[in-house]
Amino acid sequence: MSMRAIYRKIGKKHGVSPMEVKMDMQAAIDYAFQKPDKSDKEKNIQRSMPHKGAVPTTDEFVQYLGYKIKRK
Numbered sequence: 001m002s003m004r005a006i007y008r009k010i011g012k013k014h015g016v017s018p019m020e021v022k023m024d025m026q027a028a029i030d031y032a033f034q035k036p037d038k039s040d041k042e043k044n045i046q047r048s049m050p051h052k053g054a055v056p057t058t059d060e061f062v063q064y065l066g067y068k069i070k071r072k
Contacts, residue, residue: 025058
């Protein structure tokens with residue numbers, strides 16, 4: 001399933017646009033990566049997640065989660 005289809009499906013389920021889904025997801029990811037009081041577990045998970053910038057994009061985040069789920 002393409003990333004676009006994923007955002008569309010989530011948006012349809014919640015009555016919002018795919019762009020709004022993506023923006024809200026990015027805001028949550030930004031918050032999680034920038035908050036100062038992270039637990040050691042959070043820090044380790046964030047370090048293990050590949051991303052090009054300081055914070056993963058929504059696409060990078062979803063792709064990583066898909067990879068982790070498939071591995072189980």
